[in-house]
Structures are given as C-alpha cells and as structure tokens.
Amino acid sequence: MAIIGAILGDIAGSQYEFPSKRPTKLDWKYCGLFTDKCNFTDDTVMTLAAKSAIKNNKSFEELYREFGRKYQNVGYGEMFDMWLFHDDEKAYNSFGNGSAMRCSYIGEYFNSEKEVKEWAIKSAECTHNHPEGIKGAVTTAMCVYMARTGATKDEIFQYVKLQYPLEDYQYSVEKSISDYRNSYHWNANCQGSVPVAIRCFLESESYESFLRNVFSLRCDMDTLCAIGGGIAEEFYHGTGLNNEELLKEYLDDYLYNIVID
Secondary structure, eight states, rough: OOOHHHHHHHHHHTTOSSGGSSOOOOOTSSOSSSSSSSSOOHHHHHHHHHHHHHHOOOOOHOOOOOOOOHSOOOOOHHHHHHHHHTTTTOOOOOOHHHHTTTOHHHHOOOOHHHHHHHHHHHHHHOOOOOOHOOOHHHHHHHHHHHHHHOOOOHHHHHHHHHHHOOTOOOOOOSSSSHHHHOEEEEEEHHHHHHHHHHHHHHHHEEEEEEEEHHHOOOOOOOOHHHHHHHHHEEEEOOOSSSSHHHHHHHOOOOHHHHHOO
C-alpha cells in the first residue's frame, strides 16, 4: 500500500525535517530510522484527508479543512494554515511540495492513467493551483501508479525526465544522488522536491535504502520521504518493516483506522 510507504516515510523523516535538526555528520547509512524523535506531521494528516475524501465521495477542500482543524500544529505552511481556518479562502497559486506529499493514495487506488491524473489535479487545485503545484501532484501519483502496475525503474525515470528536464530545472531526476549530496539546498517547492525524491527511489535497492538515500541529503526530509515512500513501497511490494507496529506506535487510533480501512 503506497499510503503506508508515504506515512512511514513522513514519520521517519520528521526527526530531521529541517536543517537545524539534522546533524552535519549524520551517519545516514546506519542511523535509526524510527526513534523517539519521530512523529507524524501534516504530510500524514493530509494524505489521510485525501484518502477520506475519495473513499467518502467528499471534496478534497472539505476534508483538508476537517482534518487540518482536527490536527493543528503539525507543520502546515503559513499560507496553507491561513487557508485551513478561513472557509472563504480560495486556492493561492502555491507550488509548494504539499500537493505532492498528500496524493499517494490516488496512485494506489485508481486503475487508469486518466483517472490518476484527473484525481491528482483535483487533489491539488483547491490549494496548489500553480502549474508546478499541479505537476508535482500528478507526477507523484503517476509514479505510484506506474510502480504498482509493473513499470520498470527506467520507465519511471523516462516519465519523470519529461516532467523535469535538466535543461529547464535546477533539480532534475537526471542528476545523481552523489551530485545532490554536494549541491542540494533545503527546498520546499514541488520542483525542488519531487524529482529529487524520485531520484532517491531510483537509486535505492529497497524501501529502507530509499529512506537512507533521502537521509543523506539536507532536505525537507519528511516530505521527500513521503513523496518517494509511496513509490518505493509499491515498487518493492512492501516496506520490509513491521508496518502495523510502527503505525500503532506513532499514529493515534483515529488516523490508524483510516490507514487500514
């Protein structure tokens, strides 16, 4: 289930979400992935809000606000936070990576490229209606769908390369992780997060090694782990972790029950 890969990625990455939290010499190859410094963040809350909207035939806008008001102070961006608490607020032309971190269930649930793209757009446009915000959601959901339906890593790479070509984007899927370890700077935009998260997946050998690739970067770690986590989970047919134990440890009963529903 992609949604589990995304949520566990969010939880694992939360301990080093901001540069100030990440040790300069983090032993990313061997450090603990799940510690007492971990917690779920807005990535998990909005991922489950998106799932609930789809399962209950409600609007994304309604469920984002419902979940966001129930779970406050979990790391929402300033503009999204304002949107949450004002019913008359409209989409604010955002291209932040929030649109990409919450759409894993779309790639997991729908069974055609057409549906995945349509619903990814719907999931993004009520807040992140900038073209890059929408592209980030569509690209992430499509990669989850491709991984779930048997696409190879090269096929996923070629798809993402078309979305973020090196000649147009500073952070392209065409660059290697070793390049990014030297050149990447903390970034909360879709175009600075989605292709890098997917590159971390492409150079991984398992769900855990994907997480460790993200840990090797000074990045918006919980969100990159959430974006690529759903893709990695589907591609590797699981996380290799004790999902139930981890979810019960870090989620409350309300959120846990939505995951397993």
